[in-house]
Amino acid sequence: MANIQKLDPDASPLDFYGGELRRLREAARLTQPQLGDMIYCTGSLIGQVETTKKIPTRDFSERVDAALRTDGMFSRLVGLVLRSQLPPWFLEYADMETKAAYISTYQAQLVHGLLQTEEYARAVLATGMPEDLDGLLAARMERQRVLRKKNPPLALVILDEAVLYRPIGGEAVMRAQLQKLLDFAHHRWVRIQVLPFEAGEHASLAGSFTGMRFTNDPDVVYTEDLISGHMTANPKTVREGSLRYAHLQATALSVEKSVERISHVMKERYGVRP
Numbered sequence: 001m002a003n004i005q006k007l008d009p010d011a012s013p014l015d016f017y018g019g020e021l022r023r024l025r026e027a028a029r030l031t032q033p034q035l036g037d038m039i040y041c042t043g044s045l046i047g048q049v050e051t052t053k054k055i056p057t058r059d060f061s062e063r064v065d066a067a068l069r070t071d072g073m074f075s076r077l078v079g080l081v082l083r084s085q086l087p088p089w090f091l092e093y094a095d096m097e098t099k100a101a102y103i104s105t106y107q108a109q110l111v112h113g114l115l116q117t118e119e120y121a122r123a124v125l126a127t128g129m130p131e132d133l134d135g136l137l138a139a140r141m142e143r144q145r146v147l148r149k150k151n152p153p154l155a156l157v158i159l160d161e162a163v164l165y166r167p168i169g170g171e172a173v174m175r176a177q178l179q180k181l182l183d184f185a186h187h188r189w190v191r192i193q194v195l196p197f198e199a200g201e202h203a204s205l206a207g208s209f210t211g212m213r214f215t216n217d218p219d220v221v222y223t224e225d226l227i228s229g230h231m232t233a234n235p236k237t238v239r240e241g242s243l244r245y246a247h248l249q250a251t252a253l254s255v256e257k258s259v260e261r262i263s264h265v266m267k268e269r270y271g272v273r274p
Contacts, residue, residue, distance in 0.1 A: 007051070013080040014052045020077070022050040024068050039063035055135040056081060058142065082142040085135035089228040096220060096231070098146055102213035104156040104245050106195075106204050110168070111177060112157050114144050115184065115192075120177040123169030152189045153212075158245075158252050160195050164265040175270045178262055185259050193252035194261045203247035211241050 009019035025035050025046070032050075033043030040063070048054035056064075061074040086094055097103070097114075105112050110124060118141060125136045146152060159181075167174055184190045195202060210222045218233040221241040232238070253261055266272055 012052075013077070013084045014055070017056060017074070017077050017081050018050045018052050021046070021056075021064065021074070024070060025050075028068055035064075035067060038067040055085060055132070055138045057138060058082075079142065082135075082139045085132065085139040087228075093222055093229055093231055094143060096212055096214075096222075097143065099214055099217070100153045100212040101215050102156075103153045103210065104212075105210040106158045106160075106208055106245065106248050107163060108160045108204070108208045109163065109166070111159065111163055111181070113140055114147055114155065115157065115181060115190075116140070116144075117173070117177050117180050119173045120168055123173060147187070147190065155190045156193075156249075157190065158193045158195055158248050161197050161261065161265075164194070164262060165269055171270050175266065175272050178266045178270070181262055182259060182266075185255070191255050192258055192262075193249065193255060194258040195248060195252045196261065199251045202251050203244040209241060209244075211238070211245060 007015060007019040007022065009016040025032070028035075030038075031043065032046040036043040036046050039060070041060070045054060049056050049060070056074070056078055058075065058078050061078040064070070064074045065072050083091070083094065103114075110116075111120060113121070116124070118137065121140050122133065122137050125140065126133055130136050147155065164178065168177070181192055184192055208224070211219065212222070213219050218235075219238045219242075220231050220233045221238050222229060222231045224230070252258070
């Protein structure tokens with residue numbers, strides 16, 4: 001007799017997802033391989049999701065909903081599952097990010113998470129040697145849905161030029177990442193500026209920071225250190241952050257000139273013409 005792993009649906013959103021998947025699959029009198037055939041994956045993957053060994057993706061959830069006729073239940077649940085994969089200290093920021101009407105960020109080291117390709121994000125997240133890299137990656141990709149919702153926030157992003165040159169993941173990954181930045185040039189709600197090397201000293205030599213504005217809540221400023229993140233609505237700090245960001249905007253290249261600079265780096269550093 002097969003050893004069926006017992007599930008505790010109250011343990012976490014992932015456990016609840018896996019328990020419901022098993023319950024509804026068995027109610028439909030389908031084996032794991034049979035359901036896998038219906039949604040174009042292996043029975044092993046079905047089993048791994050049911051036993052919380054694999055994080056379900058949004059695409060997987062949509063196909064399960066269609067196969068089991070669950071009226072979008074798994075598609076609605078997967079957002080909670082992916083959110084639960086984020087580090088506890090980051091959860092408050094992630095919640096605020098989904099509610100923001102306006103996001104302004106300066107990034108000194110890396111492309112901002114909302115603009116990363118999957119391969120670039122994987123390389124970045126792997127540096128922290130996480131126990132579940134796939135779960136963290138899926139959660140980061142889920143965050144990017146905020147830019148595709150009906151009323152997305154206005155996202156103003158300033159990238160230090162060093163970000164364009166730092167070869168995260170290798171040349172192929174960087175070519176794809178820079179191309180994605182160029183693709184955002186046509187996005188109505190995203191504006192990317194490059195802070196060039198020739199700017200010299202500037203208003204945020206201390207590092208990266210993000211400001212968020214809301215329709216009905218106070219503005220906040222968010223920063224990170226080696227271990228965790230810090231968010232504050234202190235009016236003095238928010239005012240200082242806004243002032244520094246205004247100086248950075250004035251010092252950075254225009255959106256149009258930034259497109260030219262990114263294109264130049266792609267050709268010069270990574271050997272491809274955009």
